[in-house]
Amino acid sequence: MANMSIISPTLVLIGLVEMENFKYLFFVLALILYITNMLLCFSIICVIWMEVKLQEPMYLFIGNLVFNAIMGSSTVMPKLMFDLILGFKTIDLSGCLIQSFCIESFAYVEIFTFTIMAYDRYLAIGHPLRYSTLMTNKKALKSIIVTWVIVFMNRIIGVALTARLALCGVVINNVYCETMSLTRLACGDTTINNIFGTTSTLTVVIISLLIVIYCYIRTFVFCLKISMSASQKAVHTLITHIAAFSTFMVATLFVGFRYRLNSGALSTATHVIISMTGLTASITLNPFIYGLRTEALRIQIIASVQRIFFSKFK
Template sequence: MENVSKINTNLILLGIVEMEHLRYLYATLAILIYIATMMLSTMIVYIVWSEESLHEPMYIFIGNLVVNVMFGNSAVLPKMVTDLFFGLSTISLPGCLIQSFCYQSFGSLELFTFTAMAYDRYLAVCYPLRYPTLMTNGRALQIVFAIFVFVFLSIGVTVVLAARLSMCGVNINNVYCETMSLLRLACGDTTINDIFGTIWTMTVVIGCILVVIYCYIRTFLVCLKISAEAYQKAIHTLVTHIATFFTFMATSLFVIFRYRLGSGSLSTIAHVAISITVSAASVRLVKQLSKEVTSIFNSRRRKTKIINDKKSSIIKKSREIFPPSRQFPVLLEDSAFGTGGKKRDEEGRR
């Protein structure tokens, strides 16, 4: 097979070619998904950023989650929309590597952030008295920073290993690039890539899933022992997190293992359907998170309004009982700042 990596650096996205007959419909669908995701995500980030009562570790992780969704969708959907509208279906090899890095980083960042959220809820429910010291805002930001550093370094190694290979094909059976797509086009030995990718993926995925399952089981068992009102509130938050996590994992695992099914197991149409499903799932994920954040935000605002109203009514009643003109007249006369105090000072000087 001829080495084409130095002859032609443009790769063909067969998924875009497959969508040509209904390209305007797919482009419109992609635009709607992208706009909906960006608007909901921006709203969540704005609420978490501007509302001081939401400056807590859980909402720091939720904010990081939706920022990652914006990052991942921006790596794929704008390029796909442009290709569909202008009838393009190619991508350069450097562009393919950059897109692979961004999209795979997005998936890994989401997985680690979900794991951090599960651990945060575990500490909040199982260790409520120690939680303010165990998980502070500063520690949550440190966890987020560590996640970004680890993911960017590990995905960077994966992309560098793919970039060193010589390509003997140009057809990518997908609508976007990822390193597994490039490995299928490689001429040389891909053993190192396969070993590193398999070990890293299995270790991270299995490790994170086990941590999440352990944290949520322990949290659920503790919720059974608390009061009915606290139980309902904790279970609602727990179910929301579990639903969003497994929605993400169901689509992600399918994407991860689809290339393990064999070269002829999935058609290009199946890859297109999977990609659209993943994008739609990200909208559902952000929608669930937005409902949770807005409901908690509105609940806290109502509580704050009730407290302020009670304070105002107490102050009003106190003023009715003790009008300003009748409050403490003796103290004013006898104080050092009153007229009685001034007279005594003058008599003392005489």
């Protein structure tokens, strides 16, 4: 096996084989999950876009998270549903690389955005009088654009390093692609890939965690010093952010846990459960967290739905 070169441009997603006996059930679940997620995400984006009073930094960041969730979900779910219903179990190498790029871009954008949002809440609660000058819509949009540029550049390098590898296998122990899955199929030296991947991930995660923890602690201290009513509102916002960030981090660690074990330590079914749970948790739960817990968004979404519903029956 070690002496083989690229044996096929078509890769087998062996996780789909594990889902074969219950493929219609998984298809229905995936369809419900995807449609529900899309409806909520587009509702949030439309409300933020149309309501002038929601066009401020915090809601721009929420809009970016929701847009990112749309990208992450659409990268996996439509193909998964087609594969399940049509019985496909393969993906070509170029498609695998594109899917890897999109999934990993989703993860990086998510953690960058959460970090910026933690800093934004720190400024809003800790420096309310100066907040309007410290964090403007223009600065928020710039930070969002810079986030996407940095992430895309990083992932282009990561995918390019993966694309150059000669593969000695075609079986991916999952239902979707990641660069790590492809790296494990390589027969050549993957030292550069491992160094780049580990350095990028650890740098982003550690720095982001330190900033987020610092901002949340400082924000909580500020909450203890302000009036009860203002404190309750601030704590409510803080809990919403912590819940969303924790969901993402636990999901990320859940997925990353697979690669800390030997390839034979987990069954294919376990790989599928861990990877799908980890991916869908943040993509699905965070729009619900922000849509339900953020009062201004919740009120506007309900009002919009009521307007549409009643206009149909007038």
